[in-house]
Amino acid sequence: MTLAQLPYPSLQIQKNSSTPSRQQSTKKQLLQPMLEKAGDAIAVLDPSGNLLEVNAAACHLFGRSRRTLVNKSLSTFIKPALDITFDVNQASLNGQLTVVCPKGIERHVEYTLTHNVYPQVHLVIFRDLTQRQAQAEEALRWQRQRVELFSEVTLKIRQSLQLKEILRATVTEVQRILRTDRVLIYQVLADGTGKPISESVLPAYPAILGMEFPEEVFPKDYQTLYAQGRVRAIADVHSPNAGLADCLVEFVKQFDIQSKLIVPILQNLNPPQPLSQDSPQNQLWGLLIAHQCSGPRTWADFELELMQQLADQISIAIAQAQLLETLEERVAARTAQLQQMNDSLQQEINDRMQAEAALRQSEEQLRLITNALPVLIAYVDHQQKYRFNNKAYEDWLNQRPTDIQGSHIQQVWGEACYLRMQPSVEAALNGAVVTYENEVMVHDGSTRSVNVTYIPHLDEQQTVQGFFALTSDISDRKAIERMKDEFIAVVSHELRTPLTSMHSALKILATGRLGTLSVDGQQMLEIADDNTERLVRLVNNVLDLQRIESGEVTMDKQAHNAADLMIQAMEAMQPMAGQQGVTISAYPKDILIWADADYIVQTLTNLLSNAIKFSLTDGVVTLTIEVRPTPEDKTKEEVLFQVCDQGQGIPADRLENIFQRFYQVDSSDSRKKGGTGLGLAICRKIIEQHEGTIWAQSTLGAGSIFSFTLPTLKR
Amino acid sequence: MEVKRVLIIDDEESIQTVVRFGISMAAGWDVLTASSGPQGIDTAQSELIDVILLDVMMPEMDGIATFHALKTYPKTEEIPVIFLTAKAQTSEKNHFNDLGVSGVITKPFNSLDLPSQISKILHWELQS
Numbered sequence: 114m115t116l117a118q119l120p121y122p123s124l125q126i127q128k129n130s131s132t133p134s135r136q137q138s139t140k141k142q143l144l145q146p147m148l149e150k151a152g153d154a155i156a157v158l159d160p161s162g163n164l165l166e167v168n169a170a171a172c173h174l175f176g177r178s179r180r181t182l183v184n185k186s187l188s189t190f191i192k193p194a195l196d197i198t199f200d201v202n203q204a205s206l207n208g209q210l211t212v213v214c215p216k217g218i219e220r221h222v223e224y225t226l227t228h229n230v231y232p233q234v235h236l237v238i239f240r241d242l243t244q245r246q247a248q249a250e251e252a253l254r255w256q257r258q259r260v261e262l263f264s265e266v267t268l269k270i271r272q273s274l275q276l277k278e279i280l281r282a283t284v285t286e287v288q289r290i291l292r293t294d295r296v297l298i299y300q301v302l303a304d305g306t307g308k309p310i311s312e313s314v315l316p317a318y319p320a321i322l323g324m325e326f327p328e329e330v331f332p333k334d335y336q337t338l339y340a341q342g343r344v345r346a347i348a349d350v351h352s353p354n355a356g357l358a359d360c361l362v363e364f365v366k367q368f369d370i371q372s373k374l375i376v377p378i379l380q381n382l383n384p385p386q387p388l389s390q391d392s393p394q395n396q397l398w399g400l401l402i403a404h405q406c407s408g409p410r411t412w413a414d415f416e417l418e419l420m421q422q423l424a425d426q427i428s429i430a431i432a433q434a435q436l437l438e439t440l441e442e443r444v445a446a447r448t449a450q451l452q453q454m455n456d457s458l459q460q461e462i463n464d465r466m467q468a469e470a471a472l473r474q475s476e477e478q479l480r481l482i483t484n485a486l487p488v489l490i491a492y493v494d495h496q497q498k499y500r501f502n503n504k505a506y507e508d509w510l511n512q513r514p515t516d517i518q519g520s521h522i523q524q525v526w527g528e529a530c531y532l533r534m535q536p537s538v539e540a541a542l543n544g545a546v547v548t549y550e551n552e553v554m555v556h557d558g559s560t561r562s563v564n565v566t567y568i569p570h571l572d573e574q575q576t577v578q579g580f581f582a583l584t585s586d587i588s589d590r591k592a593i594e595r596m597k598d599e600f601i602a603v604v605s606h607e608l609r610t611p612l613t614s615m616h617s618a619l620k621i622l623a624t625g626r627l628g629t630l631s632v633d634g635q636q637m638l639e640i641a642d643d644n645t646e647r648l649v650r651l652v653n654n655v656l657d658l659q660r661i662e663s664g665e666v667t668m669d670k671q672a673h674n675a676a677d678l679m680i681q682a683m684e685a686m687q688p689m690a691g692q693q694g695v696t697i698s699a700y701p702k703d704i705l706i707w708a709d710a711d712y713i714v715q716t717l718t719n720l721l722s723n724a725i726k727f728s729l730t731d732g733v734v735t736l737t738i739e740v741r742p743t744p745e746d747k748t749k750e751e752v753l754f755q756v757c758d759q760g761q762g763i764p765a766d767r768l769e770n771i772f773q774r775f776y777q778v779d780s781s782d783s784r785k786k787g788g789t790g791l792g793l794a795i796c797r798k799i800i801e802q803h804e805g806t807i808w809a810q811s812t813l814g815a816g817s818i819f820s821f822t823l824p825t826l827k828r
Numbered sequence: 829m830e831v832k833r834v835l836i837i838d839d840e841e842s843i844q845t846v847v848r849f850g851i852s853m854a855a856g857w858d859v860l861t862a863s864s865g866p867q868g869i870d871t872a873q874s875e876l877i878d879v880i881l882l883d884v885m886m887p888e889m890d891g892i893a894t895f896h897a898l899k900t901y902p903k904t905e906e907i908p909v910i911f912l913t914a915k916a917q918t919s920e921k922n923h924f925n926d927l928g929v930s931g932v933i934t935k936p937f938n939s940l941d942l943p944s945q946i947s948k949i950l951h952w953e954l955q956s
Contacts, residue, residue: 609914609935609936610840610843610914610935610936611842612935612936613843613846613935613936613937613939614840614842614843614845614846616936616937616938617846617847617849617850617937617938617939617940618842618846618849620850620938620939620940621846621849621850621853621939621940624853624940626853649936652936669922
């Protein structure tokens with residue numbers, strides 16, 4: 114319905130109709146209030162342009178009363194003047210003009226002129242453009258403010274990594290810009306419960322920040338809907354159209370909520386991964402909620418959009434914050450790890466320092482000890498160069514250990530001496546422990562006898578790195594040994610020569626051819642003769658033993674038939690056996706042995722002599738030989754010699770002692786038998802030199818068995 | 829068996845005496861004596877000698893030097909020489925044998941046994 118189609122109700126002048134109908138009057142009554150209440154300013158003109166009628170809006174627009182306006186020319190109140198000339202081709206005319214109000218106020222208006230709504234009556238409708246422009250400007254300003262807000266909030270979100278700060282800024286700004294009563298961010302927790310974690314609310318309304326809401330308030334299926342992107346704008350919670358359950362209406366009432374706008378804050382569970390086939394899955398993190406408490410509110414689309422965009426930005430901020438949190442956690446974990454590493458490194462450094470200190474101390478102690486020893490102590494590397502020398506080197510060679518270190522052995526000891534050392538040095542570097550004796554020249558030109566031991570130093574791979582050399586001065590011992598040897602050599606010659614004279618002289622006297630002695634004289638001569646012979650044996654035995662023990666004697670080993678040696682020994686002892694009335698039963702066998710024949714015969718005669726001496730008259734002494742497996746290793750063989758007698762026997766506790774020098778079972782017996790006390794000691798030495806063993810077994814009253822073994826000769 | 833002529837060279841006079849008594853009593857051989865190497869060489873050159881008993885250990889000229897000297901003279905080089913020694917080592921005996929001596933008799937010995945020992949070494953037929 115347009116005004117142009119309506120008859121003008123208050124029109125008084127009707128030139129084309131003489132009698133107004135009753136119907137028209139009713140219409141006027143109906144139209145009058147509507148005209149009055151219309152938002153647009155309406156004026157009715159006569160063809161001259163005078164105002165016939167104006168409505169309230171027009172009075173308001175012109176800023177004048179109806180009385181002031183009616184019957185005045187419209188041109189009085191407007192500029193430029195309005196041409197109201199009727200144009201047949203145009204039913205209505207549009208345009209803009211300025212209304213001049215009192216006090217010089219001007220209003221820019223849009224008008225629509227409709228000619229002849231009634232005959233000779235024109236209708237003008239005005240719309241205030243000034244107000245509309247202001248409204249448009251306001252709208253623009255709002256829009257700009259919203260854009261600014263959005264970019265400001267976005268910027269804050271982008272710049273800040275503090276989620277709490279972002280959320281606080283968001284609710285504050287949204288509340289300000291939407292001019293709403295409460296804005297909050299509600300976080301949905303994993304168990305379905307939730308709570309507002311950020312809120313901006315006008316002081317007039319209750320704060321709900323931090324309150325915990327049970328799952329029932331926001332059930333799972335709702336959560337699912339929101340997770341799918343649902344947005345809720347409820348203009349009036351009480352309206353049946355809102356679709357809120359009664360209980361929920363009751364619930365929100367306590368917070369004075371009349372109207373609300375809810376957008377989800379979503380979280381992308383699967384951040385885009387190039388290799389992942391999974392589509393991103395959104396999870397509801399929380400809600401951005403605006404409440405109007407003062408009354409119902411219809412939410413504009415842009416408000417919804419703003420809320421949604423901000424919710425998206427919050428999502429980004431959450432993702433960033435979570436990333437940051439993860440990063441911080443990683444950094445913290447890594448820091449802790451580094452700290453721990455640092456601590457253990459420090460501990461290791463401390464341990465090492467302690468170990469080094471202990472090592473230095475131990476080295477110092479070792480140096481003190483080695484320097485205090487009169488022995489030369491050195492370490493020689495695989496290039497035969499000295500790496501360590503104790504102070505004794507300085508005393509001997511008048512060279513400081515630091516000067517010796519790094520020098521070759523030959524450089525230190527000279528070529529001649531080195532030639533004697535070389536085989537042992539090489540053996541040590543081949544991994545053998547070597548002990549040898551040498552003569553070295555010291556700095557004053559004197560010679561010292563030394564005993565040298567080389568101990569190879571092996572690393573973990575059992576490779577020889579060098580050797581430790583211990584050199585001790587045995588000059589004194591060597592001098593004593595030489596003196597002893599010289600003494601014995603002198604004794605050997607100097608005793609034997611007079612003994613020869615005495616022995617021969619006594620034998621010659623005993624022939625009686627130089628005159629006959631009395632019986633007593635004869636007895637004295639025999640005593641002298643016997644003891645001279647005993648002295649000869651003693652001297653021989655002492656010499657033998659000394660020579661064997663000193664190593665001066667080397668056994669001249671050759672292959673011999675054992676039978677020959679047995680016969681030789683038996684024949685040698687036959688006269689003595691005959692004198693004693695003792696029979697020697699020998700059972701020789703042709704067995705090859707590797708031995709020094711003289712010494713084996715000496716051993717056999719010695720054992721036979723003892724056996725004869727301790728046999729009773731008519732006794733039998735048996736000499737046997739056999740090859741038997743060695744007790745240690747049955748696969749090997751040895752030659753066993755045995756001399757058995759039927760004498761009085763030897764007590765078991767003395768069986769080992771009899772091989773000691775000058776040990777006799779019965780000292781009174783020895784005098785009677787004319788022994789020297791060295792025979793068995795010599796036998797043992799001889800057998801040991803042949804790598805055999807000697808021992809005795811005995812049964813008191815039944816006799817003794819003296820046995821010795823020799824290694825068999827490998828054919 | 830004819831009477832042998834034995835020369836004993838020893839710096840020890842008592843040895844000379846017991847050797848002379850023992851040999852003559854046991855076998856009736858003639859025994860000539862000398863107290864040093866040079867004296868013994870002189871005697872050996874001037875007399876007819878069947879065997880020389882030579883003491884190894886003598887001052888100045890020892891038995892080995894005397895033995896070498898005896899081998900240089902045509903008159904004495906063929907005379908068998910038996911060493912008298914206090915050293916009874918096998919190795920020493922071998923050493924003496926290597927020198928070319930006929931034998932070694934070790935001190936102390938019984939001079940009455942000397943004729944039989946000499947005869948055994950030189951493979952003489954000894955009349956009992």
